[in-house]
Amino acid sequence: MVSIYENLTFLAVVVQLFLFQYVRSSLLDHDGALTIKIEHSLNFNKGIPILTERGNISVQSTRIGQTLVNQKHLTPTESQLLNDLAESNQFYQIRAFVNEEGNERNKFISTLKACMIAESELDDRLSISLDYTGRVVAISDIIASKSSCEGASMSLEKLKYFTSTVYVRHTEMGPVPDTASYIQRLEREKEAKEKGEGKDNRSFLAKYWMYIVPVVIIMVISSGSNAENTGASN
Amino acid sequence: MDGILFHVSSKLLILLLSISYFTQEISCLYEDQAGKVDWKISFIGKVKYADFGNNKLLVATEENVIAALNTKTGDLLWRQVMENEAEQQIQFFNVNKDVTTVSGDQTVVSYWSINNKELIHVIPIEGSHIEITSFYLETGEIKGIPKKINTPWLKDAFKCASSKQYFACVQKNGEIEQIRYINLIAENSEVLSKPIEFSETGEAEILSFEHEIPSVLLVKNNVAKIVHFKNDVEILAKTFLPNVVNVKNDVGNQLYQLEINVNNPEKLLKVKGQDKDGNNQVSVDVEYPKGLGAPYILAGQCRTNNCDLLLSSIDHALLFVRIPEGKILWTREEALSDIVAVEFFELPVSELDASIENEFKTSSQDILSMFINRILTQSKQLTKVFIGSQLMMNSMLVRDDFGLHKIIVVVTRIGKIFAIDTLSGQTVWSYRLPHVVPFDNRNGGDVMLFVQRTARYSPFPAQCTLLAKDDTTGNTVMFQFDPITGLSSRGVVKLDRKVKQAMLLPYEDKNHLKPFITIYEDHSVKVHPEESTVIVKKHVSSIYLYMVDEDAINGYSLQLIDDRLQTFRHWNFLFRGSKLAGISTRPSGERVHSQGRVLPDRSVYYKYVNPNMIAVATISEDPVNKQVLSIYLIDGITGMVIYALAHKRARGPVNLVHSENWLVYTFFNERYRRRELAALELYEGHVQSNSTFFSSYAMSQLPQVQAQSYILPAVPLKVTVTLTERGITNKCLLVALNTGAVVEIPWALIQPRFADIPCGPEESCYPYMPEIPLHPEATINYNQTLSKVKGISVAPARLESTSHILVHGLDMFYTRVAPSKTFDVLKEDFDYKLIILVLIGLIAASYVSKTLASRKAIKQAWK
Structure with missing residues (x-):
C-alpha cells in the first residue's frame, strides 16, 4: 500500500x-x-x-x-x-x-x-x-x-x-427584459427631436445627388445627339 | 392604423415603431382570402351527457364543453368551452326549457340559454355534505333556507345515483345487498331501504336512468333491472342490458338497447325497442360502420313513428341513428379532439410521372429491348394523357408541383389513426387500433411515429410505423402502415416486452426503407426490419441515443458484444432533485442554409450549429426563490453541458423551441407576475473551427452565447417554429395563445442583439424592445378562435417560401404560412391576360413597324 x-x-x-x-x-x-x-x-x-x-x-x-x-x-x-x-x-x-x-x-x-x-x-x-x-x-x-x-x-x-x-x-443568471435602457433610449430620442438635432444638416447636393445626376446625364446625352444631328445635316 | 389612440405616450411610441417595422414583415389576409388555403374543424370531445331540446341536440363532454348540434347534419350550432376540465368537470346536465349544468368539486350550478351559448346564471354552492338548496333557475334567487341531510350511511359515494328528487345508493350489509334511498324534497325525508332480489352473482352497481317516474338502473353481471321510486320502491322483473335507454313517444315509454346482430354480417348492430314489460317489441338492423368501436346509446327522441337515437362508440365517435329505417344520418369523429402525434406525408407521383421515371430505370443494355421498352412506355403515356387514369382521377391524391397537397396522419389518444387531406380537410382513411394507448414514460412523447419511407420511391409504397402501449398488457405494440392508403400488411403486432426507447436511423436499405431500433429494459437492441441488422452493425459506432429517467438523463451508444447489439452507457446528467419541465432537440429534417451572420463591418460571425444538442429545462423547488428554472444545453454524444443558465422565481409551464443555432423558451416570472420569453443564440466566433463536418468530440472552444429576454404580453400554450425545405426563408415563431389566437413572431424581432454593434435599419436589425408586440394582423388564424391548443405541427412544402401548419386541440386548424412572403410564386391576382395582351401587341407592333420600315426604305430608294 x-x-x-x-x-x-x-x-x-x-x-x-x-x-x-x-x-x-x-x-x-x-x-x-x-x-x-x-x-x-x-x-x-x-x-x-x-x-x-x-x-x-x-x-x-x-x-x-x-x-x-x-x-x-x-x-x-x-x-x-x-x-x-x-x-x-x-x-x-x-x-x-x-x-x-x-x-x-x-x-x-x-x-x-x-x-x-x-x-x-x-x-x-x-x-x-x-x-x-x-x-x-x-x-x-x-x-x-x-x-x-x-x-x-x-x-x-x-x-x-x-x-x-x-x-x-457555473450556471449563469438568465437574461431579464431590459426595460430601463429602452425607456432611456426613447427619452433620448424624444429630447433629440425636441431640440431639433435630428434635422438633416447635409448640403443640398449631398441630399439630392441621386436626382441631380440622372438629369445631368440625360442633358449631356441629348445635347450630344443634338450636336451630332446638326453635324450630320451640315 | 394611425387612428389607434393610447393614453401612455411611451406606449404609443413603441407601437408606432413596431407597426412601422411590422408592416414590412407580416403578410396578413384579405377578407376574400379567408378559407382559401386554410380550414378549421371544431370538435367537442367525448360526449358525457346528451339530450334533445328545442329541435337541437344538446351535449356536455369530458372536455368541459357544452354544445348544441344540428340533428339533421350533426353540425355544431354553438359551443361553450369551459376552463379547467380536471377540477370543474360537468357532473350533471339537464335540458328543460334551457340547459342546466352542475360542475366541479367546488360545485357551480350554471344555467345556459338553449338558443345561443349565453350564460344566464351561475350559482356557486359550498359544503361537503348533502345539502339541499332550491333555486329559481330563471332568476338565480335562492328559495327558502338550505336544508341539510344527515348521511352517516353514505360510505361509498361511487355507488350512488340520483334521479329527480330521489337519491339512491347500493349498500352491502354482510351478504345482503340493499338499496337505500331518500326523497330529498319531501317535508320529513328519511332514509328507506329495500333488499335487492337478483338472481345474478357479483356486486350490484347503480346507474342513473332517465324516466318520467324517478328511477335508477341496478346492474349486476351485465344484466340491468329498472328501479322505480313511486310511493314505494319497485324493482321491475324484466331484465335489460346496461346500455338501455328510455325514450318517450306518443304512446308511452319505449326502452331501447343495442345488441350484436349475429345473423346478419352486413348489418352488425341491432337496435331493440320494447316497453317495460317486454311487449311491443321492435327490432331494427343498423348498418354499423366497421371501423368504429362498440357503441352505446346516449340519448333518444321519438316523434310519432320515427325515433332518433344518439350513439357513442368507445372510440369517441358520435352517431345519429334514425329508426325504424336504421339509417345512420351522420357521424362525428370526436377522437380528433385529442391528437398525440402528427406527421405530414408527400403524395406519390401520378402514374404518368411514375412511368416516365421507370422508362429510364431499365438496367438492360440491349438496344432492341431498350427501344421496345421505350415505345411501350411512351404509347402507354400517350393513352394516359388522352384517356386519363381512372383510379388516380377519382382519388386525386397525386403530388403537385409545389408540394402543397399533402396527407396529414394523426394519431389520437384513444388509438385511432386518421389521414387528412390538406386541401379539403376531409378524412381520407381512418383506422382504429383496439386497446392501444399512449406511453406513460418520458421518452419521445406520447406515441412514436416513424416515417420509414416516403412516397418518393415509386413503386415502393410509403411506410410509417407507430409504437404505442397495449392497454391490457402494458407491452409495446407496433403498427406498420402505408400513410397514403392506410393499408397495413401485418396489422397490429404485439411485442412481448416494453420498449424503453426507439429511434429511427438515417440509413436506408436497398428498398429505401429506413430501419428503426427498439431498446428494451435489459439494454438489448432490436432492429426493425430484422434484415437491416447488417446496416446497423456497419454504422454501430455512429449511433447514439439518450433516455430520460426519473432522476437523470443517460446517454448511450451502441456496441457489438459477441455479434449482438447492446447499449453502452456513455454519459449521464443528474437532475439533483429538480423536475424535468421540457426537453427539445432540433427538428430532424431541418437544414441550416447560412453558416454565419454577416456583421455590419462585413466580417462573418459563424453559427455554432450542433446537430446533437439537447435543450433541457428543469424546475427546482427552492426555499428562498420558490421555484428556479434552469436551462441546460447538453451535447447528446459527449454529455457535456455546453451552457447552463437559471431564472430565479420562475415557474412553468415551460415551452422550449430549439432550431438552427438558437433556443427560445417561455416561462412565468413570479417576481413581476408576467410571462417572459428568452432567446439564446450560439456562435463559434469569427473563425470556424471545422467548416466541413461537425464532431461533438472535437471541441476546440466553447460557443459564445448571446442572450436576450422579452416580456410576452399574453399566455402562450404552445410554441413552435416554421420549417422550410432549404432553410433559406426567415424563421418565424408560432405561438398559440390562450385567447385562441396563433400569432407569428418573426425571429428577427427576438434574435439577441450584439451589445457592441449598432442596430438599425441599415444593419437590417430591429432595435431592442422589451415587450414583444403582438399584432392582430400577425394572427395566422384571423378570427377563427382555436380552443385548448395542445400542439402545433409544422412541415415544409416543396416551395421554399411555404410551411404547412396544423394546430390541434379542441379545434383542428390547417393553414400555410410564408414567413418571407411567397417570393417564389406569382401572386394570386397576377394579371396573365394583360401580360399576354402586351406580348401579342408588341409582336404585332414589331411586324407592322417592320413592313412600314421596309416600305419607307423602298420609297427612300426611289427618291
Missing part, C-alpha cells in the same frame, strides 16, 4: 479562475468544496468497463473554481492498453465519484474516443458543470481538438502523464 502512495506523482496544481465571459461568481449563494475520485477503464470485458483508479481532484471552492489535481501516471501495461483502445478506435471511459458537503455521493460517467486522448498525449480537460446552487450535475472529459479521429497509435512514452485541466462551470 505504501509503495502505491509513493508512486503517486503530484502532477499539477491548477489554480484557475473561471474564464467565462459574463461570470459573476457572486451568483452562487453557496460556496462549497468537492472531492472527486476518478476511475477510468482501459479495457472492457464483454462491453463492461473494468475500472482502475486514475486520481483525485479536490475543488476547494466551487465559487472561484480553485482546484487541486492529483493523478497517477500510467504503468507501461496501462499505456499499452490505452494504445490498444486507440488503435481499435474504441472508447475510453471515466467515472467520477463526487463527494459533496453533506456527504452526498454521486456517480458521473463520461466517455470519449480513446484515439483522441492518445493523440492529445493525455492532455484532457475536465468540465464540472454546477447547477445554480453549486451542486454538480455533469462531469465531462473532453479533448481540445479541431477534428475527430478514427483510430491512432502513439508511442507509449507519450502516454504516461495526465496533464488535466479542470474547469468548474
